[in-house]
Structure formats: C-alpha cells, structure tokens
Amino acid sequence: MTAALLIENLSKRFAGGKPAVDGVSFDVPAGEIVVLLGPSGCGKTTTLRCVAGLEHPTGGRISIGERVVSEPERGLLVSPRERDIGMVFQSYAVWPHMTVRQNVAYPLKYRRTAGANGRGGDIDAKVRETLELVGLGDYAERPVTSLSGGQMQRVALARSLVYRPQLLLLDEPLSNLDSKLRIRLRDELRRILKMTGMTGLYVTHDQSEAVVLGDRIGVMRDGKLLQMAPPGEIYNRPADSFVANFTGASNVLLGKVLTRSGEKATIDLGAAGRIEAWTPQPLSVGEKARVALRAENVRLGERGPANVFAGRVIERRYQGMQTVYDLELGGQRLEALELGTAARHEQDREIALTLPPDMCWAYRDDGATVD
Ligand code: ATP
Numbered sequence: 115m116t117a118a119l120l121i122e123n124l125s126k127r128f129a130g131g132k133p134a135v136d137g138v139s140f141d142v143p144a145g146e147i148v149v150l151l152g153p154s155g156c157g158k159t160t161t162l163r164c165v166a167g168l169e170h171p172t173g174g175r176i177s178i179g180e181r182v183v184s185e186p187e188r189g190l191l192v193s194p195r196e197r198d199i200g201m202v203f204q205s206y207a208v209w210p211h212m213t214v215r216q217n218v219a220y221p222l223k224y225r226r227t228a229g230a231n232g233r234g235g236d237i238d239a240k241v242r243e244t245l246e247l248v249g250l251g252d253y254a255e256r257p258v259t260s261l262s263g264g265q266m267q268r269v270a271l272a273r274s275l276v277y278r279p280q281l282l283l284l285d286e287p288l289s290n291l292d293s294k295l296r297i298r299l300r301d302e303l304r305r306i307l308k309m310t311g312m313t314g315l316y317v318t319h320d321q322s323e324a325v326v327l328g329d330r331i332g333v334m335r336d337g338k339l340l341q342m343a344p345p346g347e348i349y350n351r352p353a354d355s356f357v358a359n360f361t362g363a364s365n366v367l368l369g370k371v372l373t374r375s376g377e378k379a380t381i382d383l384g385a386a387g388r389i390e391a392w393t394p395q396p397l398s399v400g401e402k403a404r405v406a407l408r409a410e411n412v413r414l415g416e417r418g419p420a421n422v423f424a425g426r427v428i429e430r431r432y433q434g435m436q437t438v439y440d441l442e443l444g445g446q447r448l449e450a451l452e453l454g455t456a457a458r459h460e461q462d463r464e465i466a467l468t469l470p471p472d473m474c475w476a477y478r479d480d481g482a483t484v485d
Contacts, residue, residue, distance in 0.1 A: 116313045117179030117280035118144045119165065124174035125337075126160050134160040136337035137174070142281075147307055147314040148342075149328035151321060153360065157337040158317045162283050165315060166201060167194035178281055200274030200282045200312075204289050206266040208258045208273070215241055215254040218272045225277055244276040247306055264295040271303070275310055282307070284316040288323060300326050321361050325349070333357045353394050355477040358406040365412075367405040367446050368479065371397045379476045381405055386444025389469060390420050391476035402479035411473035412450035414439065414459055418468035425467050432457045441467070 119142040126135040135157045142148045150158040163169035165176055167183065170191060176184040178199070183192040208217050218241045245251050248268040253261065258269055267287060274282060287303075288296045304327050307314050316327055324331045325345040332342040333356075341353040352358035355366070369381040372388065379393045381403050391405050425441040425448060437457040439450040450467070452458065459465055 115179075115280060116144050116278075116311055118142060119148075119281055119313060119315060120175075120177040121161070121165070122175045122177075124161065124164060124176065125172050126157075126164055126169060127172045133157075133172075133337045135164065135171070138334075138337070138339045139174075140332055140339060140342050142313055142315055144313050145311045146329045147304070147316060147327055148330050148332060149316045149318060149324040150332045150334055151318060151324040151328075151360075152334035153319060156334040158319075158334050159285060161334075162285055162315060162317045165281075166199055166283055167192060167197050198280045200277070200279035202267070202270050202274050202282070202284045202287045204286045206263070206270050206290070208266055208269050210259050212258060213254065214245065214250060214256050214258055214261070214269055217258050217269050218244055218276050221273055221277050240276055241272075244272045247275070247309060248272045249302070262295070263291050264299050267291065267299065271306070275306075275312070278310070280313065282312045282314045284314060286318055287316075288318075288320075296323075303327060333360060335360075350473075351392070351394065352406070352475060355404055355406055355475075358475055358477070363406040363408045363475070365407045365409060365448055367407075367443070367448070369403055369405065371399050371401050371403050371476070373399065378471075379403070381476055383446065384444060386446055387423060389423075389474055390471040391474040392472055393476040395476075395478055397476060397478060403476045404479045405474050405476050407469060407474045409438065409449040409451040410453075411470060412441075412448065413468040413470065414450050414452060415465060416468045417466050418470060420471050421469040421474065423467055423469065425465055427459055427461050427463050427465055430457055430459065430461050441465070 122139050124135055124138045125133055127133045152158050160169055164171045171184055171186055175182060183197055219237050222237045245254055248271055250268050288299055300323050318324055328345055330342055330344050331348045333340045335356055341357050349361055367383055369383040372380040372382045374397050377392055379391050379397055381389050381391055383389055389405055397403055423443055425443045427439055428442050429440040431438045436451055436453050441448045
C-alpha cells in the first residue's frame with residue numbers, strides 16, 4: 115500500500131558546519147509526486163537520505179503513513195530496512211552478473227513477499243508485470259550488462275517497484291543518461307509512477323525534470339524550503355526572487371516602490387518609467403525593489419493595455435527556432451526571446467514592447483546577488 119509522507123521541521127547538521135537541512139516541513143499525500151529542486155548543496159539529497167534513514171536527522175519528525183520513523187527529540191529512529199521504501203539512485207545499482215529478470219526478481223526472493231510462501235509462480239508474474247510496466251517485457255532473459263544506460267535505469271526502477279513499497283525515493287536518477295534519453299525516460303517515468311499510484315519523492319537540480327515529473331515542486335536553498343507549490347504556480351507566481359531566477363526568470367529591473375495595494379505594486383524604474391507588477395511580499399512605499407521577468411514573456415513590437423515601454427535592440431542572436439534579443443530600457447538591460455524561425459526585429463532600432471503586469475514580479479531588493 116502506498117503511503118503519505120509527512121516531514122515536520124526537519125533539520126540536519128553535520129559536525130562543524132551550518133545546517134544542511136534547516137527546519138524543513140512539507141507533506142506528500144499518498145499517490146502524489148513531490149520534487150525537491152535546488153542548486154548543488156541546498157540540502158535536497160540530505161532531506162531524501164533522512165527520509166530513507168541513511169542519514170540521522172538532528173531535529174524534527176518524519177512519518178510514513180501512520181508511523182513516525184524518525185524523531186530525535188524522543189530518541190526514535192527506525193532503520194532503513196524497516197521503512198518499506200524503494201530507492202533509485204543516479205548510479206544504476208543493478209547486479210551485473212544477473213539477467214534482467216533475475217535482477218528484478220531479487221528483491222522479491224529476498225523479501226519473500228510474493229504470495230503466501232513466496233512461490234515461484236507469483237514471483238514470475240510480478241516480475242513480468244513490472245518489466246512490462248517499464249517497457250522491458252522483451253528483455254527479461256538478457257544479461258543486464260548488455261543493456262543501454264537508459265534500459266539499466268529502467269531495471270533499477272523495476273527492482274524498486276516490484277515489491278510495491280509504500281514510498282519511492284529517487285535521487286537524480288536521470289543524470290547519468292545522455293540528454294535525448296533523459297528526456298524520453300523523464301516523460302515516461304511520470305506515466306509509470308502514476309500507473310502504480312506510488313507516492314514519490316524525487317530530487318533534482320534540473321527544472322525541466324521537476325516540472326514534468328512533479329505534482330508539486332519544492333524549491334530549496336541553503337537548507338531551507340523556499341516554496342512548495344504545483345509547477346504552474348512556481349513558474350507563474352514565484353514566492354521570492356531566488357525561486358524566480360532559479361526557474362528561469364533571468365531578467366531583473368531595479369527600482370523603488372511607488373505604490374502597493376494588496377498583491378499589486380507600481381515600481382519606479384527611473385529613466386525607463388513606471389512598471390506595474392504582481393508582488394507576493396508586503397513591500398513598503400519608497401523601498402528598493404527588483405522586478406523579475408522571463409525573457410519569453412517580453413512582448414516585442416506590441417502595445418498592450420499597460421506596461422508599454424520603448425527599448426533599443428542592442429544585439430540579436432538568431433538561433434534557428436528562436437531569436438534572443440538584448441535590449442536597453444532606460445539604462446537597464448532586458449533580454450527577450452521570440453519563438454519562430456524568422457528574426458523579426460532589427461539591431462540598433464527603437465522598438466515598442468509590452469511587459470504584461472501579471473508576468474512582472476516585484477520583490478524586496480535586499481542587495482543579495484541572485485545567481
Ligand atoms: P547535490 O545536488 O550537489 O548533491 P544537494 O542539494 O543534494 O547537493 P546535500 O548533498 O544535501 O545537497 O548537501 C547539503 C550540505 O550538506 C552541503 O553543504 C554539503 O556539503 C553538506 N553535507 C552533505 N553530506 C555531508 C556529510 N556527510 N558530511 C558533512 N557535510 C555534508
């Protein structure tokens with residue numbers, strides 16, 4: 115039976131360092147896939163390893179289903195083996211001396227969970243069904259070493275699914291694959307996990323993987339969970355400037371808050387003029403602000419109902435399927451991206467452009483560089 119995961123105020127501090135995980139709380143309802151996304155060192159793998167029981171938390175509580183599996187304040191720690199979890203890692207972790215079928219049958223034989231007495235017939239049926247699920251039905255008798263990287267990772271996945279654990283943990287499982295295979299398996303992985311109804315916690319630094327796979331995405335930085343929301347919300351309503359930047363909103367315009375009412379703000383961008391923006395933060399009038407927006411949300415050559423500006427095309431980079439424009443806007447830089455095989459706008463020209471208020475997000479400018 116697939117189970118819910120609950121993480122409450124989790125923290126982990128390694129000897130001599132600042133906390134690798136710092137008061138993280140979230141839940142994964144049964145059957146949902148949550149992806150932890152963030153740059154290297156943000157604490158996502160440590161969080162996953164704490165859930166697996168491979169790392170001992172220093173604080174907080176982890177529950178799988180009804181059972182608390184870790185609560186250091188009460189001296190409670192359930193061993194990894196007793197947590198009924200499946201794991202898929204970056205390295206394929208298959209037995210090289212076995213066939214595909216033997217690899218997938220191994221956990222069942224080891225656990226003796228197939229049927230009342232772990233009878234061979236039950237094991238065979240479960241292995242066959244799982245190999246079909248991951249698209250390896252015709253490969254059962256092949257030595258596992260004769261498979262491609264993507265196929266080996268499917269074997270590793272089948273091996274973790276065959277005994278139907280309560281929870282599946284996946285740690286960058288696609289990073290060792292070449293980019294084409296990675297995209298194919300990424301799309302298929304969601305289908306496979308959804309077919310099994312498995313609860314999944316998936317860790318990656320790749321935003322496209324997170325968006326395709328996750329029912330919700332949790333963005334982490336410096337051990338903290340900054341935002342946990344469905345992909346569409348992370349992409350259209352980032353809670354802070356780091357989340358906006360990490361998920362691809364690379365443009366930042368600097369200014370001062372002129373007015374704010376609820377989630378709407380007007381920012382004075384100096385020579386560029388005024389911009390209307392959405393804000394998730396209680397900005398005060400007069401304080402410094404940065405406005406983030408995606409290159410693909412700049413409407414070149416358009417005069418919309420609000421936020422119309424005049425820009426100059428400094429440089430254009432034609433890339434075949436799209437063109438990237440570097441623009442100057444009242445002394446500030448702005449990148450725009452237009453899809454299509456024709457580059458429509460000339461270099462060194464003045465151009466009208468619209469920055470839709472809903473796609474412009476204002477945040478407090480704390481002076482920190484966002485990289
Ligand atoms: P990556 O994608 O590079 O694996 P991550 O986001 O998964 O990064 P973690 O591996 O969780 O990050 O590491 C978080 C922090 O904890 C880092 O600063 C890391 O150096 C530190 N850390 C992780 N494991 C250990 C350990 N065994 N001993 C000491 N510090 C550790």
